[in-house]
Amino acid sequence: MHRFITHTTTTKRGQLYVETRINKYLSESGYCSRREADRLIEQKRVKINGELALIGSKVTDQSKITVDDKPISRQNEFVYLAFNKPIGITSTTDQTIKGNIVDYINYHQRIFHIGRLDKDSEGLILMTNDGDIVNQILRTENNHEKEYMVAVNRKITQDFLTNMSKGVPILDTITKPCHIQQTGEKTFKIILTEGLNRQIRRMCDYFGYQVVSLKRIRIMHIHLDVPTGKYRELTKKELDQLFKLIRK
Structure with missing residues (x-):
């Protein structure tokens, strides 16, 4: 499900495609948040149809997107997890860092963390492949x-x-x-x-x-209720309340 439509473009054959900014596309793909996408673009790790992406570049579902030369496609289903992070695990998606949170969880889909917990701290951290909700949860002015x-x-x-x-x-x-x-x-x-x-x-x-x-x-309204090192999916009730809060 794609929540926002930017604008459309028409091909020579008259086909209509929805254009999306590259950072939004990557967040909707479940690869990373928009902020992280911009960082990857600045590091020249993102390509669109074989060409290096720029901040603000637009793409469609017909575009061939790669990160580190690996193809990226949109996710059909979003994942929302509550994870009890142990001490010693680093809140990063950089899998070159030993003890990173992604390798520790070893989830079958690519997911990333919402916010951080220090390596020497423990407890609740939310994990998702829905890049659009990250900034909405973390914005200080939202007082979550x-x-x-x-x-x-x-x-x-x-x-x-x-x-x-x-x-x-x-x-x-x-x-x-x-x-x-x-x-x-x-x-x-x-x-x-x-x-x-x-x-x-x-x-x-x-x-x-x-x-x-x-x-x-x-x-917010989500409580830590799983053992250290374990995770669970958010309930429908938790998700309904979460989206209600971040859309205020």
Whole structure:
């Protein structure tokens, strides 16, 4: 199913084909997200009918698309998985990297991750071959919640909880206000609506705390409920709610 039509072109024989930007075509093919597609194009790894693709190039279903000289075709069915990532697995589709998430899951179709979890973190990460939903889920302005369980190296104080919740200066910005709840002497739950690089670790480090363990237990309405290293398909109810939320 293709959600958006750009515009059409007519061949000399009068046949009508739908034109699509190359990055959108690659995302709809289930190969990667649009952002990753642009990166591949910039690296000169994508060809259209034997010619190097450019950012913004248009293609049709009749075009011959290759990445690293391997042919790409559209997927007929989209896949949506909830995966419990173990510590030590890297959130990357680059299969030259040892311990990459794609090789670990070894799914029978090409899939990629939505967002990331640090190599030394564990928990819920969504996997799909639907490139169109990736940015909709990750956009900070959409305020989609992600919940984590965190353990630190020393006793938690009320000042730490208060200051963490107000926003912390890291990476040349101030983190958004967030909800945080102490669950033990050195443990807490935190709900974020953004995903800066190593955000929780950097926030804790700003106040002199080191993260000992970090586990994501929820993304939006989808909860972690499978053993470490296992995955499951999203339910129809979860998918219906997911598409309702990202189309607001």
